[in-house]
Amino acid sequence: MEKTPKNLLSERVNNLSESATIAMARKSRELKAQGIDVISLSLGEPDFNTPDFIKEAAKEGIDQNYSKYMAVNGYEDLRTAICDKFKRDNDVSYNVNQIVVSTGAKQSIANVALSLINPGDEVIIPAPYWVSYEEIFKMAGAVIVPIETTIENDFKITAEQLKNTINEKTKLMIYSSPCNPSGSVYSKEELRSLADVLVQYSSVVVVSDEIYEHINFTDSYFSMAAFDDMYQQVVTVNGVSKSFAMTGWRLGYIGAPEWIAKACTKIQGQFTSGASSISQRAALAAVSSSPNVILPMKEAFLERRNFMLKELRNIKGIKINEPKGAFYLFPDVSELFGQHFDEKTVNNADDLCLFLLEEAKVALVTGNAFGSPNCIRISYAASMEQLKEAVYRIKSAISQLN
Numbered sequence: 001m002e003k004t005p006k007n008l009l010s011e012r013v014n015n016l017s018e019s020a021t022i023a024m025a026r027k028s029r030e031l032k033a034q035g036i037d038v039i040s041l042s043l044g045e046p047d048f049n050t051p052d053f054i055k056e057a058a059k060e061g062i063d064q065n066y067s068k069y070m071a072v073n074g075y076e077d078l079r080t081a082i083c084d085k086f087k088r089d090n091d092v093s094y095n096v097n098q099i100v101v102s103t104g105a106k107q108s109i110a111n112v113a114l115s116l117i118n119p120g121d122e123v124i125i126p127a128p129y130w131v132s133y134e135e136i137f138k139m140a141g142a143v144i145v146p147i148e149t150t151i152e153n154d155f156k157i158t159a160e161q162l163k164n165t166i167n168e169k170t171k172l173m174i175y176s177s178p179c180n181p182s183g184s185v186y187s188k189e190e191l192r193s194l195a196d197v198l199v200q201y202s203s204v205v206v207v208s209d210e211i212y213e214h215i216n217f218t219d220s221y222f223s224m225a226a227f228d229d230m231y232q233q234v235v236t237v238n239g240v241s242k243s244f245a246m247t248g249w250r251l252g253y254i255g256a257p258e259w260i261a262k263a264c265t266k267i268q269g270q271f272t273s274g275a276s277s278i279s280q281r282a283a284l285a286a287v288s289s290s291p292n293v294i295l296p297m298k299e300a301f302l303e304r305r306n307f308m309l310k311e312l313r314n315i316k317g318i319k320i321n322e323p324k325g326a327f328y329l330f331p332d333v334s335e336l337f338g339q340h341f342d343e344k345t346v347n348n349a350d351d352l353c354l355f356l357l358e359e360a361k362v363a364l365v366t367g368n369a370f371g372s373p374n375c376i377r378i379s380y381a382a383s384m385e386q387l388k389e390a391v392y393r394i395k396s397a398i399s400q401l402n
């Protein structure tokens, strides 16, 4: 066989898709470097700086020589603070041996996938879902079983749908609430109805990704692990990237039954030896602080959401629900499919994103990457000024379609 790079690479990597969110962000950076004025609403990343008290904690960590290898699952004082956080915010009791600190929630999820999945195991993922769930679990050998939702039911699955999908081959289910990309938040009652199905399959592990927990515009939040009868089945994923504007610090964590936490630590011990010491010192300050410290960021996100909703609802062909959390809008744009611009036809969400990048110079992400081909994702984690300009450009580009 010819020795092309593709032939030399593993099937694992050849079968892996590049993260669509990261790919779009890269494309907009490249265009910007060429001097093209692109507004990137593609990446889910707070545009705020990390709060000063967290930066100070990191500086102290450097001065106090937190520079050696630590326990693979994280410093004990950080894991203690994470246990306190879970009790304070989520009414879930974990001990320090149930916590694993990792290099971002992304690695936390990869640890869980590699710890639990055997080739052929089925993993249920309500769609739309965050791009990386599918690829991480596929890489671990899982068969992905999506459950479709639509804008009409606020992109949330029902107990009935779950009952019709779950079976003896199901190993795991993963979802996020608030959801990336739909912004939907499951209420306690909705989670209870799903739990009633899940408890009947006690070997199925449920991964509850709560990374957008604090960017929640409803007045309540509920964690699946807080149901006593689900506690032994749930891995709770969280991290500091979104809530504390710390995406670059790469720090996430899980709370889990001890046997899963141990397995994740074993995997991590061979892959990374643990998260960066300085990021861990910073995270200790973040998770120990009152959630009120990030209220100004949350208020800014809410103002931007309301602005974007009002403006986008006026654009013909865009159907949009009211996201209750995170910082994304996920409009259904299928009414625009089949419309033309010059010689070109917008056949699907990929085409529409390309059209908006080329004609409006606004970078968004196709819903295809999130398992919902009728939609596109707009991140409103950008300044009001950028959002106003982006909306203006999107409106005028779409008005040229016919």
Ligand code: PMP
Residues within 6 Å of the ligand: 044, 103, 104, 105, 106, 107, 130, 176, 179, 180, 209, 211, 239, 240, 241, 247, 250, 251, 252
């Ligand atoms: N889960 C969801 C739903 C996300 O949107 C992200 C975004 N980065 C992550 C997990 C991973 O976060 P990080 O690795 O930055 O902690």
Ligand code: GLU
Residues within 6 Å of the ligand: 019, 021, 022, 042, 043, 044, 045, 130, 131, 132, 180
């Ligand atoms: N989670 C963010 C997003 O969905 C960051 C990029 C990524 O990690 O995929 O845009």
